[in-house]
Amino acid sequence: MAQAPDPVTCPKPECPAADAQCPLIAELTQLRQLARTDGLTQLFNQRHFRDALAQEMERTQRSYNPTSLMFIDLDFFKKVNDTHGHEAGNAALVHLAQLLKDNLRMLDVAARYGGEEFVVILPGTDLFTGRFVAERLRKKIESSPVPLPTGPLVITASIGIDTYRHTDTDSAETFIARTDKLVYKAKAQGRNCVVHGVADLRTEAQISADEKAALSDAFRSDDK
Known part of the structure; x- marks a missing residue:
């Protein structure tokens, strides 16, 4: 009787998928991160922003x-580049990116949209709360100069914010377009201001002290 052949033993893979230290997995993770990250500011890029916005609208x-959406555009950015140089302009962009990281919730999505324009997705956020956050960020930007070798550089930003509700029929593109237009209105109104979409906003008088405290606690401290 012929002897049964020895069972075939497959060699153990050098990089099993379950191995968290796998160099191949680490490399793929890094490539995936690079594909969705802006190289200068280390915020998300426009591609990731569009995917995230579609997901939040769904x-x-x-x-x-x-879901609220905020567009932030640095004022007189060309003048910054022309007067102080492009390195100073890049420093201003990095500085603004850090302010966004320090003053938003973990669930918010901040991205560089292009040039000196940034976007922030605020999930689960109505227009009243979004307007509160936008104004808080505007003040933070104005009061936080960019440190340059030649001295601190004061920057300001024009901000537009609008909200997508379950009754809305906008596509992601139309939602982006109508929010972006609000930035142009902010520029026309003198810059360094917040312009919001049309909605039935509650007035300050209708907001209780507890609600105001909850809004403040939802976002990080101004002391950061």
Whole structure:
């Protein structure tokens, strides 16, 4: 009787998928991160922003929780480059990116949209709260000069903010377009201001002290 052949033993893979230290997995993770990250500011890039916005708008349709979108555009950025040089302009962009990281929630999505324009997705955020956040960021930008070798550089930003609700029929592109237009209105109104979309906003008088405290606690401290 012929002897049964020895079972074939497959060699153990050098890089098993379950191995968290796998160099191949680490490399793929790094490439994936690079594909969705802006090289200068280390914020998300426009590609990732568009994917994230579509996802949040879909979530709004399912959950009825609104999604707010903010456009932030640095004022007189060309003048900064012309007067102080492009390195100073880059420093201003990096500085603004850090302010966004330090003053937003972990669930918010901040991205560089292009040039000196940034976007922030605020999931589960109505227009009243979004307007509060936008104004807080505007003040933070104005009061936080960019440190340059030649001295501190004061920068300001024009901000537009609008909200997508479950009753809205906008596509992601139309939502982006109508929010971006609000930035142009802010520029026309003198810059360094916030312009918001049309909605039935509650007035300050209707907001209780507890609600105001909750809004402040939802975002990080100004002391950062």
